[in-house]
Amino acid sequence: MNELENKTALVTGGSRGIGAAVALRLAQAGADVALTYVSDEAAANEVVEKIRAAGRRAVALRADNGDAAEAAGAVDRAVEEFGRLDVLVNNAASFPFTATDDVTPEQLDRVLAVNVQGPFLTTRAALRHMGEGASVITIGSNVIEHVPFPGLTLYATSKAALVGMTRGLARELGSRGVTITLLSPGPIDTDANPADGPNADGIRSLVPLGRFGRAEEIADTVAHLAGPGGRFVTGTEIHVDGGINA
Template identity: 55%
Template sequence: MNELHGRVALVTGGSRGIGAAIARALADRGADVAITYVNSKDRAAEVACDIKERGRRALALEADAADPRALAAAVEETVELLGRLDILVNNAGIFPVGALSELGMDAFDRTVAVNVRGPYAAARAAAAHLGEGGRIISIGSNVAERVPFGGMALYALTKTALTGLTRGLARELGPRGITVNLVHPGPTDTDANPADRPEAAGIAAMTALGRYAGADEVASVVAFLAGPQAAYVTGASINADGGWAA
């Protein structure tokens, strides 16, 4: 469990939920980890403390994923303070739900800015520092594969866009030995999407396994893609969805 020793990772939106689990999983495997946050300063500090308790260096950086300059600054600060950058995980995202008539263009612009422009901007900034064996991993969604409810068109649009971004960047960065992949989590038990809420049983029943994932189960897939065993995996969209799209 030390295959990432000497590597440095940046996880956007790493203060809670899947992002926090990814940050901890990468630290467990030996990486030093920087995370970004917007509003959850105290929770980001807790994650950074957990990483340090694992014997790794950690940074908690305030950066709105909708702001390309803030993301570029987070990349530069990570490189300056931790010495390098090897792994970028584009996890930050927002989840608007509403009918076409309810979600206007302001919602469209904000969602695209965070969920699509953010990963593009972060990848662009990170690519200037990634070397041979570098990794870019984005977090998509099960609704990019299957949309069973109304009111999710805008969110699904942005997560589907990450497939094209992943494939295009894989082609562009492959000659430099950098892999680019996408993970689509299924229903995952987090504070924003608890497995004990009233609707959860029906949602879990749509998966082949009939349950929600733990955030650590999604994080383990990301950690695999970040490691040396996944050196020949690139341009891939991997469903960690419990069979949601089966």
């Protein structure tokens, strides 16, 4: 359970849902963890206190992933706090559910800023501090491969861009011993997508395992990729989706 001992991690959007589960799991594996949040400072501080209670250092940083300066600046603030950066988890995202005809220019700009520009700039900033054995794990979505409902076009477009980023950076980073992976969850039971929500039965019917996943199941895979077991995994997309893309 101490595979990340003496390592530090930054998890964007780490105050709730998958991000919070990832932050806690990396701490359980031995890492000190910085996490970002936009508005829910109380939730972010609650995650921080849980990590500190487990004996690891933690800090919550307010940073809007859709703001170029704040997204990159969170990296520098994390390094200032911990002195190094070994793991970056690009988790912060905007999830629009809107018919294409109804997407406004402002919404388009915002979603692409949060879901594409943010991970790109945060990763670029992180790589200035990363060396041999470091890892970048970006959270994608099952809609990259299979869009099950209308209204997801903008979201799918933004998440699909991360495939190119992951593959391109794998070629650039291989000689430095830095890995980059895209982890695409299926339906996960979170506040934003509850397993007892109004559309849950329809979603569940598409999943061969017949259930929503748990945020902890995504976090376990992130911890594996960040640790020694993930050192030969790079430039690829990994689905943790209950088989929804089968």
